[in-house]
Amino acid sequence: MASPSPKSPEQTEKNKQYDRQLRLWGDHGQSALEKSHICLINANALGTEILKSIVLPGIGAVTIVDEHIVSEEDIGSNFFLETTSIGLNRGSETLRLLLELNSAVQGHAVQEPTDQILKENPDFFKSFSVVVATALSEKIIQDLSEHLWENNVPFILCRSVGFLGSFRIQVREHAVIETHPDNEQPDLRLDVPFPALAKYLADIDIDAVDLKDHGHIPWIVILYKAVQKWQQVNANRWPMSRKEKNEVKEIISGFIRKDENDVPISEENFEEALRAVNTGLVPTFLPVKIQDLIYSSAAINLNSESSPFWIMCSALRGFVEAEGKGKLPVRGVLPDMTASTEHYVKLQNMYRNQAAMDAEAVYRKVQQIVTQLHRDSISEAEVKLFCRHAHDLHLIKGSSIAQEYQLNSPTATYIAKHLEEPDVMMVHYILLRASERFQSEHCRAPGDWEPEGDIAQLKTCVSKLLSDISCSPFPKDDHIHEMCRYGGAEIHSVSAFLGGCVAHEAIKLVTKQYKPVNNTFIYDGASTNTATFTL
Incomplete structure (x- = not known):
């Protein structure tokens, strides 16, 4: 009878609740x-869908800024409001119902207009991790953007009108350490093995291994021995071309033992070695994008205001120039492979120990820097995480939304260039911007009262925007007619999709994991097409 499987450690209720997301971004x-703490301005259908997808995974706190009263239109588009909410403050009612999704989340509602808060209490927005805003006028967008830009608070501006939706992320600088690449290359160092690995590899003779142990040799060893044999007749070079790697494969095939009928014996570890030739033989080098980071002025010219990211980049540069001998710290992660437990654990410990030693060297340099700058210390855990992911660091340098709205802004040329492409999604960006301008001038959405009568006025707004960026008017008015037909209404399915997207981006910003959109995302619900632009 088969023995029972061992019991897994008991999970806490919190770990059970958040199990799937913990697999994505971990405990940290x-x-x-x-x-x-996330701030949402205006709890319309889009805003509520954004908060829903932030409250469910367990954000610490949310604050809703909304002075509007719940209307019948809100009930028709916002599934988180009830008919009994009509006549009550929209922010308070939305918050009450949203917090039922997760009792661990703290919530606050502010019933003052955004422009009034900016005027009377400008420090209000400084304490938030991210500010998300929907359905704002053109003037308030610019004022809020300038204020958040100056105070270095991430800002996400969202729109949902009819079948169209968009969001724009404003960050001055956003560093991502854990980018979670889809295809992470293994960091094996077979071309420059560290001392412990070099000794381990040298001590194994494939030809002398017993037949019963032959199928348990790690493929790393097989690959290394094959390259060594190849180098004997190739001036000690490292195989780079497809032809050279195919020659290495032939050597690996020659290592495979045969039975009495001269038929190769199938051994999984040798098959793994053959499959790993392309990825396992990538030479160890300092990626250009990482070199640009560690030698940038922000990493060289540190001051008391420098972020922990730049301090660690500076320490990493010191390591590369000294202990690393031009290489980054060892990642310390070993891919799965067919091998005996003894071999695999021994190999795994070697890589882990070398990674720990490299991270310790970087940590010492970090401590020296923070002491010189009289800064708060950076934890060893942070430095280890930084070293573990040093091969895939990512930095976004953003631009201000307020600047984007100014005449003759640098983005005008970019927008004009993309408008020249056929069936381009940039047309929807112009329509959404023109709709904002129409609302600022007429205090209502285009088509809200008279769809046909507003077409000419919206066309004027579109023409003015296009003129500002030196573009010709649209050859057809189809898109303008469609925007007026929407009448500023929100379609819940569009808001739900866009809300989930915005929530993902907000979570990326606060966890500093995964690459966020840089910087504009546009969605056309009628065609289900999406596009991203860097304005």
């Missing part, structure tokens, strides 16, 4: 999420 990502 969840901790960052729970320490964050």
Whole structure:
């Protein structure tokens, strides 16, 4: 009878609740999420859908700024409001019902207009991790953007009108350490093995291994021995071309033992070695994008205001120039492979120990820097995480939304260029911007009262926007007619899709994991097409 499987450790209720997301961003990502405070301006259908997808995973706190009263139109588009909410403050009612989704989340509602808060209490927005805004006028967008830009608070501006939706992320600078690449290359160092690995590899003779142990040799060893044999007749070079790697494969095939009928014996570890030739033989090098980071002025010219990211980049540069001998710290992660437990654990410990030694060297340099700058210390855990992901660091340098709205802004040329492409999604960006301008001038959405009568006025707004960026008017008015037909209404399915997207981006910003959109995302619900632009 088969023995029972061992019991898994008991999970806490919290771990059970957040199990799937913990697999995405880990305990430290969840901790960052729970320490964050998100501000939402206007709890319309889109805003509520955004908060729903932030409250469910366990954001620490949310604040809704909304002075509007719940109307019948809100009930028709916002599934988180009830008919009994009509006549009550929209922010308070939305918050009450949203917090039922997760009792661990703290909530606050502010019933003052955004422009009034900016005027009377400008420090209000400084304390938030991210500010998300929907359905704002053109003037308030610019004022809020300038204020958040100056105070270095991430800002996400969202729109949902009819079948169209968009969001724009404004960050001055956003560093991502854990980018979670789809295809992470293994960091094996077979071309420059560290001392412990070099000794281990040298001590194994494939030809002398017993037949019963032959199928348990790690493929890393097989690959290394094949390259060594290849180098003997190739001036000690490292195989780079497809032809050279195919020659290495032939050597590996020659290692495979045969039975009495001279038929190769199938051994999984040798098959793994053959499959790993392309990825396992990538030479160890300092990626250009990482070199640009560690030698940038922000990493060289540190001051008391420098972020922990730049301090660690500076320490990493010191390591590369000294202990690393031009290489980054060892990642310390070994891919799965067919091998005996003894071999695999031994190999795994070697890579882990070398990674720990490299991270310790970087940590010492970090401590020296923070002491010189009289800064708060950076934890060893942060430095280890930084070193583990040093091969895939990512930095976004953003631009201001307020600047985008100014005449003759640098983005005008970019927008004009993309408008020249056929069936381009940039047309929807112009329509959404023109709709904002129409609302600022007429205090209502285009088509809200008279769809046919507003077409000419919206066309004027579109023409003015296009003129500002030196573009010709649209050859057809189809898109303008469609925007007026929407009448500023929100379609819940469009808001729900866009809300989920915005929530994902907000979570990326607060956890500092995964690459966020840089910087504009546009969605056309009628065609289900999406596009991103860097304005």
